[in-house]
Amino acid sequence: MPRFSANLGFLWPDRPLLDRIDAAAAAGFRAIELHWPYDVSAHRVKDRCAEHGLVLLGLNTPVGQSEKGEFGLGAVPGRQADFEVGFQQALEWGRTAGASVIHVMAGVVAPQEKHAGRSVLVENLRKAASRAPEMMLVLEGINQRDRPGYFYSTIGEKAEIINEVDAPNVKIMFDVYHVGVSEGDIFGKLATHLPIIGHVQIAAVPSRAEPDEGEIHYANVFRELDRLGYRGWVGCEYKPRAATDSGLGWARTLGTAIS
Numbered sequence: 001m002p003r004f005s006a007n008l009g010f011l012w013p014d015r016p017l018l019d020r021i022d023a024a025a026a027a028g029f030r031a032i033e034l035h036w037p038y039d040v041s042a043h044r045v046k047d048r049c050a051e052h053g054l055v056l057l058g059l060n061t062p063v064g065q066s067e068k069g070e071f072g073l074g075a076v077p078g079r080q081a082d083f084e085v086g087f088q089q090a091l092e093w094g095r096t097a098g099a100s101v102i103h104v105m106a107g108v109v110a111p112q113e114k115h116a117g118r119s120v121l122v123e124n125l126r127k128a129a130s131r132a133p134e135m136m137l138v139l140e141g142i143n144q145r146d147r148p149g150y151f152y153s154t155i156g157e158k159a160e161i162i163n164e165v166d167a168p169n170v171k172i173m174f175d176v177y178h179v180g181v182s183e184g185d186i187f188g189k190l191a192t193h194l195p196i197i198g199h200v201q202i203a204a205v206p207s208r209a210e211p212d213e214g215e216i217h218y219a220n221v222f223r224e225l226d227r228l229g230y231r232g233w234v235g236c237e238y239k240p241r242a243a244t245d246s247g248l249g250w251a252r253t254l255g256t257a258i259s
């Protein structure tokens with residue numbers, strides 16, 4: 001069965017980041033992943049993870065100007081210089097904290113700019129990948145219902161970009177929730193793209209709650225990941241229905257364990 005990581009962007013939202021790390025350890029998680037931890041000291045996060053023996057996986061590149069609707073800058077024409085600054089910030093924070101993964105966020109791009117956006121993203125990724133050879137850079141499609149206009153929502157689009165970038169440390173973040181909402185055929189896509197899948201995330205479809213309700217039977221997804229030989233982590237990136245701790249029973253219901 002998979003190894004689970006607690007996504008502290010969504011889990012234990014009622015407390016500060018360092019307390020979320022404590023909560024993840026107490027719940028039995030052996031790894032954590034973050035969204036945008038930049039206002040917390042990377043040294044303190046590193047120390048707190050070390051206290052608990054937790055692996056810190058990764059974080060997201062900054063969103064840019066969220067008040068203007070930006071949600072990442074990787075594929076946004078004209079914002080290359082700001083992307084570089086943001087990537088450097090993610091890299092420095094991640095290196096200091098001991099992370100190994102950076103989710104390079106592509107961003108929202110107007111339909112008429114998509115063609116240019118693709119070249120911008122490929123160029124940005126090539127530079128980023130060579131600047132951070134020890135990090136795995138992951139690309140994630142975000143479904144159009146949650147984030148209209150996001151640069152990509154399908155696994156195929158990301159696979160094409162990765163092929164074009166042609167760097168060994170650029171991979172897919174396969175968020176089963178987004179794939180389920182956007183296109184389905186989870187098993188087919190896992191099998192086709194397994195060699196370039198660097199990280200997996202889960203949540204119920206369509207609710208994005210604990211992975212024990214809705215359209216996807218996650219016990220089967222976990223078995224399929226095992227059958228395919230996936231050896232990476234599975235990030236629990238769901239929005240708890242109520243208190244995070246009271247929802248953790250999903251693991252036992254699905255025949256697995258958090259740790």
Ligand SMILES: O=C(O)[C@H](O)C(=O)CO
Nearest residue numbers: 035060103140142175237
């Ligand atoms: O929303 C998601 O699925 C992400 O993984 C993310 O980090 C940006 O929101």
Ligand SMILES: [Mg+2]
Nearest residue numbers: 140175201237
């Ligand atoms: Mg995700």
